[in-house]
Amino acid sequence: MAALFGSRVRRLRTAAGLTQEELGRRTHVVGTRITQIERASGAKPTLELARALDAALGADNLLVELWPYVYREAFPDWSRKFIAYSERAVEIRQYAAHLVSGLLQTEEYARAVLSVGLTLSNEQQLEERLTARMGRQERLGSHERPELWVVLDEAVLRRPIGGHAVMRTQLERLLEAAAERHIVVQVLPFDQGAHDAMGGSLTVLTLPDGSEVAYTEGAHYGQLIEDPAEVRRFAVTYDRLRAEALPPLMSLDMIRSVMEGYNRGANVPSRSERRRVAQEQLQQSGRGRLRRGGRRVPRRRARP
Numbered sequence: 001m002a003a004l005f006g007s008r009v010r011r012l013r014t015a016a017g018l019t020q021e022e023l024g025r026r027t028h029v030v031g032t033r034i035t036q037i038e039r040a041s042g043a044k045p046t047l048e049l050a051r052a053l054d055a056a057l058g059a060d061n062l063l064v065e066l067w068p069y070v071y072r073e074a075f076p077d078w079s080r081k082f083i084a085y086s087e088r089a090v091e092i093r094q095y096a097a098h099l100v101s102g103l104l105q106t107e108e109y110a111r112a113v114l115s116v117g118l119t120l121s122n123e124q125q126l127e128e129r130l131t132a133r134m135g136r137q138e139r140l141g142s143h144e145r146p147e148l149w150v151v152l153d154e155a156v157l158r159r160p161i162g163g164h165a166v167m168r169t170q171l172e173r174l175l176e177a178a179a180e181r182h183i184v185v186q187v188l189p190f191d192q193g194a195h196d197a198m199g200g201s202l203t204v205l206t207l208p209d210g211s212e213v214a215y216t217e218g219a220h221y222g223q224l225i226e227d228p229a230e231v232r233r234f235a236v237t238y239d240r241l242r243a244e245a246l247p248p249l250m251s252l253d254m255i256r257s258v259m260e261g262y263n264r265g266a267n268v269p270s271r272s273e274r275r276r277v278a279q280e281q282l283q284q285s286g287r288g289r290l291r292r293g294g295r296r297v298p299r300r301r302a303r304p
Contacts, residue, residue: 096152150183184248187255195240
């Protein structure tokens with residue numbers, strides 16, 4: 001897709017009678033950047049650059065429409081087909097075992113999540129994945145938005161990804177999302193015990209024609225299930241999880257409770273900060289009891 005994007009840029013540039021240097025000046029990048037894009041040899045273009053190229057070349061949004069497919073290549077093979085299905089789904093049912101659903105992640109939380117993993121090779125790929133993930137969330141606010149039902153394991157709430165401040169903001173985002181009529185959020189508490197989906201996350205997608213696909217995912221793998229009988233089995237598993245989870249209102253109460261814990265944690269000074277303050281207090285106390293020459297001033301005893 002990057003090669004296709006580059007060839008379209010080259011064809012449009014040639015038709016417009018522009019050199020690479022001239023196109024670079026019009027889009028506020030160096031000419032060698034245009035060369036990299038046309039040859040698909042450098043970093044993938046950002047969305048802003050795709051828009052600038054589209055405007056400069058009069059491409060009628062062709063390059064902007066191609067851009068998401070270029071960035072999709074930043075993801076492992078086993079997740080690309082699932083992403084394509086997700087973009088067409090009319091209903092998304094997810095059980096998240098370890099992390100907040102990608103569709104509901106804040107940018108800071110997503111960056112912390114995407115910064116680790118065996119499939120990440122460099123900083124550029126991190127930015128590509130982050131941009132793509134944030135871009136997929138835009139569908140939740142469109143007129144073609146899907147119905148989203150998310151069941152979060154309690155571990156998702158209590159694992160401080162990115163630190164307490166990031167988690168506090170992330171939990172606020174969950175509460176805001178749950179207020180939308182097309183989004184339901186539930187929590188599966190620890191005390192529910194063992195269940196059928198232990199060990200990984202599960203997603204069931206309903207497509208416009210009524211058919212369904214399922215997707216299971218671990219830390220470094222994913223499996224797309226398209227066989228109707230197998231999909232039905234996973235759909236039943238999801239329904240059981242949904243029934244075992246806390247009702248939506250109780251789930252929101254738990255999210256608020258955990259968020260208050262992160263608020264308290266954010267107000268507690270770190271160990272190094274407490275040590276620094278203690279040392280300063282000791283020094284100030286010691287200076288008050290010393291003469292200018294360094295000798296201690298004897299304390300006056302109170303008269304009887």
